[in-house]
Amino acid sequence: MAVNATMPFARPRRDACLDWLQMLSGAALVLFMWCHMILVSSVILSTKVMDAIAWFFEVTYMAQVGGPIIFIVFIAHFVLAARKIPFTANGQETAWAHAKMLHHRDTWLWLAQVVTAMIILVMGAIHMWVVLNDFPIQAAKSAARVGSGGWLWFYFILLPMIELHVSIGAYRIGVKWGFITRENRPKYKRIELYLFGAFVTIGVITLIVFAYLAKAMKEAEAAAEAAKTVTQLVLPLLGA
Ligand code: HEM
Numbered sequence: 624m625a626v627n628a629t630m631p632f633a634r635p636r637r638d639a640c641l642d643w644l645q646m647l648s649g650a651a652l653v654l655f656m657w658c659h660m661i662l663v664s665s666v667i668l669s670t671k672v673m674d675a676i677a678w679f680f681e682v683t684y685m686a687q688v689g690g691p692i693i694f695i696v697f698i699a700h701f702v703l704a705a706r707k708i709p710f711t712a713n714g715q716e717t718a719w720a721h722a723k724m725l726h727h728r729d730t731w732l733w734l735a736q737v738v739t740a741m742i743i744l745v746m747g748a749i750h751m752w753v754v755l756n757d758f759p760i761q762a763a764k765s766a767a768r769v770g771s772g773g774w775l776w777f778y779f780i781l782l783p784m785i786e787l788h789v790s791i792g793a794y795r796i797g798v799k800w801g802f803i804t805r806e807n808r809p810k811y812k813r814i815e816l817y818l819f820g821a822f823v824t825i826g827v828i829t830l831i832v833f834a835y836l837a838k839a840m841k842e843a844e845a846a847a848e849a850a851k852t853v854t855q856l857v858l859p860l861l862g863a
Contacts, residue, residue, distance in 0.1 A: 645703040646800065648696050649792050655693055656789050660822050663765075664829040670762035670836065677760035690755045697751070701744050708737050729798070732791045739788040746781045763840065770837020775830060782826040790819040 662680075666673040680686040709718050718734065757764065768774050794815045797803035803811045 641703055641706065645700065646796055648700040648703060650796060651696055652693075652700055653789050653793050653796075655696075656785060657822070660826060660829075664825045666762050666765070666836075667825075667828055667832050670766075673762040673765075677762075681759050686758065686760065690751070694748075694751050694755065697747060701740065704740060708740070729795075732795065736788060736791045736795065739784045739791075742784045743781070743788055746777065747785070750777075750781065762836070766833045766836035766840060769830060769833035770841070775834055778830050779827075782830070783823055786819050786822045786826070789822075790815045793818075 662676050663673070665676055677686070680689070709715050718737075721730065753768070754760065757768075769778065794803065794811060797811055798808075
């Protein structure tokens, strides 16, 4: 049987270039996510700290310009990575069969990377659309959002998905480009695990703080409403 051995390497230059772009966009998003989680978690210190940081990003136009740029990089990264994602049922069956056959941890990591990517694509796009269309960013507004509808559960799903994807992504970039070797691999796996644990913990505390703030705001609103009603009832009785 004749085999076209040249086919997979038909455009090596273009493929290498796309691989570089995928790695660079991925690395930029990993850095963005680490900064983003630290900035949002500033609400743990106080709402004033988060508001001050958001204010700085808005007066310098970094939020207005940077936000849409991140959105574009986010979509571009998905399109670049999609070249290697099996979308057909046949392709998915083969990938699953290989993962089971190989018993190789890094193959499972790749599968986790693909599954989390799909979830993040949808949920991350919804999140960015909502936040970028609701400037200015303020702790009270974020708390009100997290405390309304199903948003708390939305973030409780998105948070571990994004942290898993980011940790595996950073590790795979290290392996692919040679920073992580056979010798230092266990050390870097441990570092990635610690980073994952640290960011998920900070994220969960942040969400609890937002939910607590939302509850406090609702209670304050209810108390103000009750005080207004009492005043409206009592004042006529006093003849005021
Ligand atoms: C485009 C730039 C972005 C901005 C301006 C932004 C802004 C924010 C803000 C203000 C919050 C607080 C909650 C809220 O207001 O709803 C938040 C939370 C969150 N964002 Fe973003 N975000 C951006 C991009 C992303 C991306 C790309 C992801 C991941 C796909 C992401 C994942 C999350 C998660 C998981 C939380 C919950 C925070 C936590 O648990 O600490 N964000 N973001």
